[in-house]
Structures are given as C-alpha cells and as structure tokens.
Amino acid sequence: MRRIRLIISYDGTDYVGWQVQPNGVSVQELLEKALFELIGEQIRVEGSGRTDSGVHAKAQVAHFDTNARMAADKFAVAMNMHLPSDIRVLFSEECDPTFHARFSAKRKTYSYTVQLGAHADVFSRSTALHLHYKPDIEAMQTAAACVLGTHDFNAFKCSGSKLENTVRTVYRSEWIKDGKYLTYFVEGNGFLYNMVRILVGTMLEIGNGKRPVSDMQKAIESGNRSDAGATAPAHGLCLIRVLYPEFDTEEVLNRD
C-alpha cells in the first residue's frame, strides 16, 4: 500500500463544493470516479479541507492510498484523462504514509477577488465579485490589518456551525490592487466555516461606507456574528496555497 498526494486545481462554478454531497456533483467524487476508472479501486480521496459550492482552487491538496503499481508521478496525467476540463490534477507524488492532507496542513492561503469598474468583465464573471461602487480601499486595508494575529474568530463563522475551538492565527491579511482587480489575501493556520467570506463581507461593507472601519475590531472583540457583515458570494473565493512542514504547493507549482 502506497500513499499518493496530489495538487488539484478546479473551477468550482459547476460543483456543490469539494466534499461528496447528496445534492449534486462534487470535486472529491469526480476524483474518486477517475481513480476507479483508472485503476479499478474504490478509493477515498482526502482533501486538505472542504471548499463550498462555487469556491475555486488553484492548489487544493489531497491524498489517497492505493495498491496500484503505476508510477506515482504519472497519476496526474492519467487522472486528467478521466476528469472534466474544469478539474486538473497538477502534480502527483508518493509521500510518507504519515502524511495527511487535512491533519498535517500547517497553513492555508485564500484569495478573494473583486472587480472594479462600471460593468462586470465577462472573462472574470465566475471568479471575481463585481462591485458597482468605488470602495474605500484604505479603510478596507485598515480593517484587514486588524485580522492579523491570534484571535477568537467566533463572529466570523457561519451561525449554524457546531461548537468548536474558534481561535485561529492569521499570518497575512491584505488587499492588493492590480488594475481593475482588488484581491484580498489571507493566510492562516486554519479557517472556520465561511470565515473568509464573512471577513470579506465585513470589509466590503466598510469599503462601501455602510460600516465604520472600527466594526472589524468590534466584531473580533465581541465574538458576535451580528457585529460582522454579510457572507460575501462564493465565486470570488479561491484556495491558492496549502503549506505542510515538508510540502509547499507554491514551491512545487513554481518549479521549472
């Protein structure tokens, strides 16, 4: 039995998310189907974490165990032949059997992209949230800085999610403007359910003048969901990096 790890990219538009669900097609399910078609084994593919319906990934990590004798680095190309064009396995290799895509992950980075300008760009309509207004970027940047560090992010979790430890550490939290695109980058040791989308929703309301910039600090301190903003739409969100002690998707994807 060998353990194989994968880096996977997907356009989440047409999926119910990463995880197998009864109500629609998931990325996990199609990866497992591709493996079944390829090597005839019913295999569970474990991801670094769920992504919601409509959320994208440039670098999701997953692992699975197999008895197949195929060279580990060939799985990427071979699986792609059994996958639709909106899911690509970008990398495959054998890893230590103690590696676990979810439990070994140390840090993840997400991006959330908004598009400025009078009209939505047709070419980014499924990967960026179009804003009809000119946001106050300086206020959003100030709010983003409050997120840095170790905090109880209880105010930034989906109200229906179950009890858990809601303390997380955020290592990067900033907006970067590139032409008409404004992208929020957030790196942390983990994220609560919907946390990034609620952080973004709060900052957009600050950028729109609906909330004072002090509301970000207030929500962090109070821990009340009602002090934070609305959950931003899924389609601007993208998982862009997962970091492990011995494995960094960014380093792997930047090779050659």
Add this chain to the structure above:
Amino acid sequence: MRRIRLIISYDGTDYVGWQVQPNGVSVQELLEKALFELIGEQIRVEGSGRTDSGVHAKAQVAHFDTNARMAADKFAVAMNMHLPSDIRVLFSEECDPTFHARFSAKRKTYSYTVQLGAHADVFSRSTALHLHYKPDIEAMQTAAACVLGTHDFNAFKCSGSKLENTVRTVYRSEWIKDGKYLTYFVEGNGFLYNMVRILVGTMLEIGNGKRPVSDMQKAIESGNRSDAGATAPAHGLCLIRVLYPEFDTEEVLNRD
C-alpha cells in the same frame, strides 16, 4: 433618428459567433433582442465585423439607429439588464450618422493566447489554447515579423471563402510572453476570413518544429493555402481593439 455606437465585450464560448445564424444563438441576435425588450424597436445592430463561433471580444464595436429618446450613454447599463452575463455593453454614445461600425473601421487588433505548462489551467480553458510542448518562441517571433507590412494573404484565408481582394496591411505582429501565457498580437487594416487563426496555426507548427521558420515567408509568397498551417482553434482568439479616425476603443476603455 439618431445613430448610437456601442463597445461590446463577450465570452464567445456559448455562441455561434457574432452574426445571426440559423443554427444557434449569436451575439448580434441577443443585442437586437435586448434593444427590442428595452425600446420596442426591431433594430439591426451592425458590428465592425464577424467573429467566429467560440471567438471572444474585449472590444467589439457596433452601431444602430433608433427613434428612442433614452440618453445615449444610458444604453450600456439598460441593455445589460436584458443580456446574459457573458455579453456586456461597456460603452454607448451618440455618433455622427455617417459613422459605420464596419465601413469606417481603419484598424483592428486581435490577440491569440496560448498557455504553456504540463497541464491546462482550468481558469483559462475557454480563452487560451493549452500547448503540451515547449514551443520555440524565437522561431515563432521570427515568423511573426514576416507578417508585418502589406502582403497578399491569399494563403491565409479559409479555402471555402469567396473571391475578394486578399491584400492587407499588418502594422503589428508579435508574440509577448507573460508568465505561462504566450500571446500573439496582430493589428491590421483588415483580416481575411480565418486569417489570424491560420497565421497562428502556421506559427505553432513552426514553434513545434513541424515546419521550418522559412515556411511563413514561403506561404506569403506562394499564396497557396496548402503552404500554411492548420487553422488554430477558435477559443484562443479575441478581438481586442477597433480603431476609427475619430474613435478608439482602447482610449475609451482606458478612461478613468
């Protein structure tokens, strides 16, 4: 009666092309339908030229005549309310009645994008042609330079297209690399049917080592379609600029 001109952007993936066709939905048809829903007039919208099925536009130009009293600059937002999200009217204004989107056009610019790397990027799968090989960019650049100037481009037209003057002047013809994307930019006073896609197909065969770089010059001189390469797929192609004596889409879209 007033004449209104538009700048339109579209993702051509789901369309039979610009022009109204019996076999599927066209961009022109949906613009005319949007105007009918908006002002109740059956109006012909004239474009700067056709784009094929699957070809995109960042800046197509069109005009129409109307009796409607709506402010000219409001047509963009109002039409967008009646259009699907893969078509956006980016700009509208009243113009001189002698302006004609097709006959007044002096120059057009197209881009053709290819994506390099082992695996196709899911986010550019409908706007860039993925190449499985590393092309010889220097050879492609040399071939691109042969295209510059005034030539008879008879070898670079669709073999079924009717007789016409096949002499065109090309003002820009170059490949530009940006990370994993390699984009061909070509500006000319006009293009024959399929000309850009056949130029690109020829350069890709040169870049792949299937043809010597001298084949570009040879095809230009012979005028034989069989001396040029295959027609490159539609989805890498995009109309990015149309220039008129008094109207430049690039200048308009770069305002503010």
